[in-house]
Amino acid sequence: MVQALTTGLGDDALILGHRLSEWCGHAPTLEVDLALANIGLDLLGQAQFFLGLAAEAEGHGRDADALAYRRTEDEFRNCLLVEQPNGDFARTIARQFLFSSWQELLFRALAQGNDACIAAIAGKALKEVTYHASFAADWVIRLGDGTAESHRRLVDGLDWCWRFTDELFVGDHAALRSEWDARVHDVLAEAGLQVPKPVRGIIGGRDGKHSEHLGHILSEMQYLPRVYPDAVW
């Protein structure tokens, strides 16, 4: 239970952190470049804590690095949303807004939960993801309420991401749905956007069934530690 939850949360943070790092040096403005890199950095820190806990729960003497760098894609438990390609800036913002809003609600609940170790990480990370969610919501409003092109691109980005949002609420996380729906609705309304029409949700990441994108991410992320297993920082 602890292992499944912490592996999922750690993998979400690790994979999205990696995706965001792909923007480094390529973002539309310097300020956005700094923002996406900083959010990615926060997520990598969270991944390290959650995967450290997951490794401990597993009890096979592995550590967070071993989980990050020595598992194959079918062993990853991140949701499909975070492994989706960045697309353009609007799609990246749509993904971040949908994900960070969910993470904020989840961490608020976990920070009050029974497991002291998970509560400590969630309580710490909550401050960070609240800031991420607020940053992303600001950009959703700015793009949605911006030019015809920024509006169109954000609609496309939301449409792309929407099918992966059902997966955020499977199992124990179902209780977060109504508050998340309300928040997403409010921000999209302020941005002059409609909530995307319901689509058939795609799930599987929590069971290790991933899109082909994850393998490509891992091939880049894991290359160095796999080729040079003795490398140290």
Place this chain on the structure above:
Amino acid sequence: MLTDLPQAELSARVFDLLAHVPDPEIPVLSLIDLGIIRALRPGPPPTLIVTPTYSGCPASIAINQSIRVALDNAGFDDVQIKTELSPAWTTDWISEAGRQKLHAYGIAPPETAAGRLARKDTLPAICPQCGSASTSEISRFGSTPCKALWRCNQCAEPFDRFKCI
């Protein structure tokens, strides 16, 4: 051994020592100013409790290394260092002296509890160059995880603002 000192004296000496160890990214602040050194728990072995500012702060490793070196050099070799996340670090723990040092260094210090409650850093920062309260945010993220980028409308200087968390 130095660590055989009475707990209160040991704790005072270790804290005094770390009041001279700078933060690697904002060297004008000591680790004590920053509020990340939480306690020295009695041993054996005595354990120094350190908390990170941000989960992914890249300075965390350098900070632990510089604590280790400072402790070893002062003869506190057997003091252990332990990272604890809870209670989560807040900018309220930056000391008053630390806030003044930040201001003098050109970084607008964070507000205390009242500002933290606001969802965003909506309170205008005070320009550390000219003291004007007419300032605006340029970027929600700055050169390190703990800072945002602001600009003074009065003297036109950009400046870092410590994010309030």
